Amino acid sequence: GPLRLDVVTIFPDYLRVLDLSLIGRAHADGLLDLHVHDLRDWTHDRHRTVDDTPIGGGAGMVMKPDVWGSALDDVLAAPLPAAPASAEVAEPTKVASLPAPRRVLVIPTPSGELFTQRTAENLAGADQLVFACGRYEGIDARVAEHYASSGVEVHELSIGDYVLNGGEAAVLVMIEAIARLRPGVLGNPESIVEESHTGAGLLEYPVYTRPVAWRGLDLAATEPVLLSGDHARIDRHRRDQAVARTAVRRPDLMARLDPARLDAGDRAA
Ligand code: 6GU
Numbered sequence: 001g002p003l004r005l006d007v008v009t010i011f012p013d014y015l016r017v018l019d020l021s022l023i024g025r026a027h028a029d030g031l032l033d034l035h036v037h038d039l040r041d042w043t044h045d046r047h048r049t050v051d052d053t054p055i056g057g058g059a060g061m062v063m064k065p066d067v068w069g070s071a072l073d074d075v076l077a078a079p080l081p082a083a084p085a086s087a088e089v090a091e092p093t094k095v096a097s098l099p100a101p102r103r104v105l106v107i108p109t110p111s112g113e114l115f116t117q118r119t120a121e122n123l124a125g126a127d128q129l130v131f132a133c134g135r136y137e138g139i140d141a142r143v144a145e146h147y148a149s150s151g152v153e154v155h156e157l158s159i160g161d162y163v164l165n166g167g168e169a170a171v172l173v174m175i176e177a178i179a180r181l182r183p184g185v186l187g188n189p190e191s192i193v194e195e196s197h198t199g200a201g202l203l204e205y206p207v208y209t210r211p212v213a214w215r216g217l218d219l220a221a222t223e224p225v226l227l228s229g230d231h232a233r234i235d236r237h238r239r240d241q242a243v244a245r246t247a248v249r250r251p252d253l254m255a256r257l258d259p260a261r262l263d264a265g266d267r268a269a
Contacts, residue, residue: 001028001080001081001083001084001127002031002032002033002081002083002125003031003032003033003124003127003128003129003179003182004032004033004035004078004080004081004127004128004129004130005032005034005035005079005128005131005175005179006035006075006123006128006129006130007034007035007036007037007130007133007171007175008035008037008039008068008071008130008131008133008250009037009038009039009131009133009134009171010038010039010050010135010170011125011133011135011166011168012037012041012156013070014035014168015036015168015172016036016170017172018034018036018172018175019083022176022180022186023112023175023176023179023183024177026179026182026184029184030081030084031182031183031184031185031187032179032182032185033081034078035075035078037071037075038210039067039068039071041052041071041072042067042068042071043067043206047244049065049067050063050064050145051063051066051135052064052140052184054137054139058137059137060137060142061074061137062137062138062139063134063135063138063139063140064140064141065140065146066141067140068132068139068140068143069146071106071132072130072143072147074134076103076105076128076130076147078128080127080128080195092185092189094197094257099134101127101128102125102126102127102153103113103126103127103128103130103152103153103154104123104126104128104129104152104153104154105129105130105140105144105153105154105155106123106131106132106155106157106171107131107132107134107143107144107148107154107155107156107157107167108131108132108133108156108157108158108159108167108170108171108174109138109139109156109157109158109167110132110162110163110164111135111156111158112155112156112157112158112257113155113156113157113158114157114158114159114160115157115158115170115173115177117177118156118182119155120174120178120204121181123155123174123178124178124179124181124182126153129175129178131167131174131175132167133166133167133168133171134166135165135166135167142161144156154231155224157170157174158170159173159174162175163166172249179197183187184198189212191210200242200257200258200261200262201253201256201257201258202239202242202245202246202253202257203242203245203246203249203250203253204242204245205238205239205241205242206241208223208244209236210225210264223237225237236265239263239265239266240265240266243266
């Protein structure tokens with residue numbers, strides 16, 4: 001069935017861009033079921049307090065575990081969307097129990113494990129993803145601990161080695177990376193296999209379109225192979241360029257390439 005996405009945040013308006021482009025279309029098409037919640041809806045005091053000073057002292061504020069617990073208990077119990085009815089699969093006699101849905105709690109934090117294409121591929125297989133966006137100095141650490149020890153799959157994830165003021169921008173990044181891997185969300189599934197960070201683990205080769213000569217940069221002079229019509233030579237040439245580009249821009253990736261996925265031509269390049 002469709003993937004249910006829940007985002008809990010004190011800035012629900014920040015997530016409104018999800019209604020646009022790829023994600024909004026997928027939601028409208030019934031491929032994703034997106035819900036954005038205001039954390040303050042689970043507060044009980046007049047001031048709708050979501051944070052407090054750190055125990056042990058220090059700068060900034062910490063988000064309260066009781067408010068997060070109320071919010072996440074509700075959202076993790078929400079009904080999941082049913083798979084669209086299919087005449088082919090309809091089996092009126094079958095009453096056997098379905099497997100429990102896979103509900104995942106994602107806590108974006110600069111101190112989390114690194115979110116990579118592999119993480120996106122893994123999370124794209126869930127039935128529900130709940131994103132708990134922290135602000136200030138983060139969410140009381142017992143929240144992650146509590147849900148993990150209650151049997152919920154919890155991932156504390158960072159999108160890279162820099163600091164953002166809150167998890168909202170990171171959640172936009174993660175949702176876009178995950179949603180486009182779901183069947184039917186991306187227009188052309190072929191563009192998933194050829195792109196960077198999948199397949200051989202190389203960056204993508206440079207791409208060109210018409211005009212062949214532009215501002216003194218003439219592909220007939222610099223990239224004659226691409227104009228040759230010889231598809232075997234074109235594939236080899238592009239692969240060589242991908243290897244060269246990866247070596248220059250991402251020596252860290254180059255060092256970790258799987259030798260089994262490199263050919264003789266790659267090693268020569
Ligand atoms: Cl997930 N959150 C915040 N606040 N900062 C980050 C991050 C996440 N990933 C990298 N920096």
